[in-house]
Amino acid sequence: MLDKKALIKKTLNYVKEYKYIGRYRAEKIIYNMERSNGENTYLTENLVPYINKSGVVLSFDDSFRVKHWYQYGKEIFGFYDVKATFNINAFHPFENNRMHTQEEIDMLLELQSNGHEIVHHGYKHRNAFQYSKNFGVNKWIEDDIIPLLDWMENQSHSKTGNKFKKPISFAFPGSAYDKKLTSAIIPQYFKATRGHLRDNNLATFGETGFIPSICIDQNYFFELKNIKKAIKIAKNAGKNLVLMCHSILPDECNWDDFGWGKDSEIAGKYRISPRVLKEIINEVKGNDMEFYTLAEVSGAATFIDRNLEKSIRDILSCQNEWVMIKDLVSLRELDLSNKGISNLDGIQYFLELESIDLRGNNIEDYRLLEKLPKLKRILM
Structure with a gap:
C-alpha cells in the first residue's frame, strides 16, 4: 500500500500527465x-x-x-x-x-x-x-x-x-x-x-x-x-x-x-x-x-410570442417547419397591428426594416427595436 507522500506524488504525476x-x-x-x-x-x-x-x-x-x-x-x-x-x-x-x-x-x-x-x-x-x-x-x-x-x-x-x-x-x-x-x-x-x-x-x-x-x-x-x-x-x-x-x-x-x-x-x-x-x-x-x-x-428564426410567429408566417405565406432568417432580413415594412402580440422576440432578424406598425397589441418592452439599424417609422 502506498504511504501518503507516495500517493500525493502519484496523484500529482497523473494530473501533470493529464494536463500534458x-x-x-x-x-x-x-x-x-x-x-x-x-x-x-x-x-x-x-x-x-x-x-x-x-x-x-x-x-x-x-x-x-x-x-x-x-x-x-x-x-x-x-x-x-x-x-x-x-x-x-x-x-x-x-x-x-x-x-x-x-x-x-x-x-x-x-x-x-x-x-x-x-x-x-x-x-x-x-x-x-x-x-x-x-x-x-x-x-x-x-x-x-x-x-x-x-x-x-x-x-x-x-x-x-x-x-x-x-x-x-x-x-x-x-x-x-x-x-x-x-x-x-x-x-x-x-x-x-x-x-x-x-x-x-x-x-x-x-x-x-x-x-x-x-x-x-x-x-x-x-x-x-x-x-x-x-x-x-x-x-x-x-x-x-x-x-x-x-x-x-x-x-x-x-x-x-x-x-x-x-x-x-x-x-x-x-x-x-x-x-x-x-x-x-x-x-x-x-x-x-x-x-x-x-x-x-442553422438559419432558423425563433419567436417567443406565437401570435408574432403566426403573423410573420402569414406575411411570408410560409408553411414550412421553420421560418428562415434569410427570408426576414430584406423586408422593409411590417404591418403587425391588432395581432395580439405581447413579445417582440424575433423582430431582431429584420435588419432592413424601415417601417413597422405595432398598434393594437399588448407590448410593454420595445427594446428589441433598437437592434434594427434602419428603422425610421414606428406606429404603436
Missing part, C-alpha cells in the same frame, strides 16, 4: 483547424449578421446547472447581446432524479427572454448511442426525445406566463452519436444537432444536421490562447465556432459545497469561470464577430 495530454490534444485540434480551413477567405465588405458574418456559439450542457448559468452568466451575457445556447433535460441527477422545480423553470425561461436559446438535451440525459444500441433508435426517440418535447410544451413562467419555444436544435448527451441517430431526428424533430469534434470543427450558415463543437471546460485544458486561435480561424474562414461548456462557476467556488456527493465529482470538473468567459467575449467582440444561438447558425 489535454494540451497536446488542444494544440492538435488547432493545427488540424488551420490546415483544413486553408487560406483567409473572409469577406470584409457586405457582412450581414445571421447571413455571412462569422460568429461564436456558447453552448452550455445539463440544466441541473441552471442556477450556475443564471447566477454567474445572466449579467455577463446581457439582453440580446452575448447570446448563448442552454441545453436542458427535465431532471436533476444528483437530487434523487427529481424533476425541475418551478424556480428552475422560471430561470430557464428568463434566460430565454434575454435572447438565449433553450435546446433539447435528452429527457433523462441518456447516452443516445448506447441506449439505441441496446433498445433501438425508435425506443430512444420514444423515451428521450418525445417526453422532453411534451414536458417543455407544458411548462410556463410562474409570473409572465411565457412558454418555451419549440426547440430547433438537439445536443447529444455526452456527444455520443452516429449518423443513424442524426438521420432519425433530422429533420423530423430538429433542424440541427450538436456533438463534439468533427472535420474542421466549424459550422457554415444554414446548416441542417450535425454541427461540431469544441469543449472548453477547465478539465479539457483547452487554454485561452488556443480558444483565441480558434476564434481567429473561424473569422478568417468566414464560418462559425461552437464552444461547448457546462457550469459557469468562479475559480474559487468549491463544488463540494453544493452537497451533491461523490457521484457528482466528475460532473463538477466540467466548468468554466466567469473570468475566462469575459476574456472570450472580449476576444469575439474585438474581432468584430457576432454571438449566435445554435438555431441562428
Whole structure:
C-alpha cells in the first residue's frame, strides 16, 4: 500500500500527465483547424449578421446547472447581446432524479427572454448511442426525445406566463452519436444537432444536421490562447465556432459545497469561470464577430410570442417547419397591428426594416427595436 507522500506524488504525476495530454490534444485540434480551413477567405465588405458574418456559439450542457448559468452568466451575457445556447433535460441527477422545480423553470425561461436559446438535451440525459444500441433508435426517440418535447410544451413562467419555444436544435448527451441517430431526428424533430469534434470543427450558415463543437471546460485544458486561435480561424474562414461548456462557476467556488456527493465529482470538473468567459467575449467582440444561438447558425428564426410567429408566417405565406432568417432580413415594412402580440422576440432578424406598425397589441418592452439599424417609422 502506498504511504501518503507516495500517493500525493502519484496523484500529482497523473494530473501533470493529464494536463500534458489535454494540451497536446488542444494544440492538435488547432493545427488540424488551420490546415483544413486553408487560406483567409473572409469577406470584409457586405457582412450581414445571421447571413455571412462569422460568429461564436456558447453552448452550455445539463440544466441541473441552471442556477450556475443564471447566477454567474445572466449579467455577463446581457439582453440580446452575448447570446448563448442552454441545453436542458427535465431532471436533476444528483437530487434523487427529481424533476425541475418551478424556480428552475422560471430561470430557464428568463434566460430565454434575454435572447438565449433553450435546446433539447435528452429527457433523462441518456447516452443516445448506447441506449439505441441496446433498445433501438425508435425506443430512444420514444423515451428521450418525445417526453422532453411534451414536458417543455407544458411548462410556463410562474409570473409572465411565457412558454418555451419549440426547440430547433438537439445536443447529444455526452456527444455520443452516429449518423443513424442524426438521420432519425433530422429533420423530423430538429433542424440541427450538436456533438463534439468533427472535420474542421466549424459550422457554415444554414446548416441542417450535425454541427461540431469544441469543449472548453477547465478539465479539457483547452487554454485561452488556443480558444483565441480558434476564434481567429473561424473569422478568417468566414464560418462559425461552437464552444461547448457546462457550469459557469468562479475559480474559487468549491463544488463540494453544493452537497451533491461523490457521484457528482466528475460532473463538477466540467466548468468554466466567469473570468475566462469575459476574456472570450472580449476576444469575439474585438474581432468584430457576432454571438449566435445554435438555431441562428442553422438559419432558423425563433419567436417567443406565437401570435408574432403566426403573423410573420402569414406575411411570408410560409408553411414550412421553420421560418428562415434569410427570408426576414430584406423586408422593409411590417404591418403587425391588432395581432395580439405581447413579445417582440424575433423582430431582431429584420435588419432592413424601415417601417413597422405595432398598434393594437399588448407590448410593454420595445427594446428589441433598437437592434434594427434602419428603422425610421414606428406606429404603436
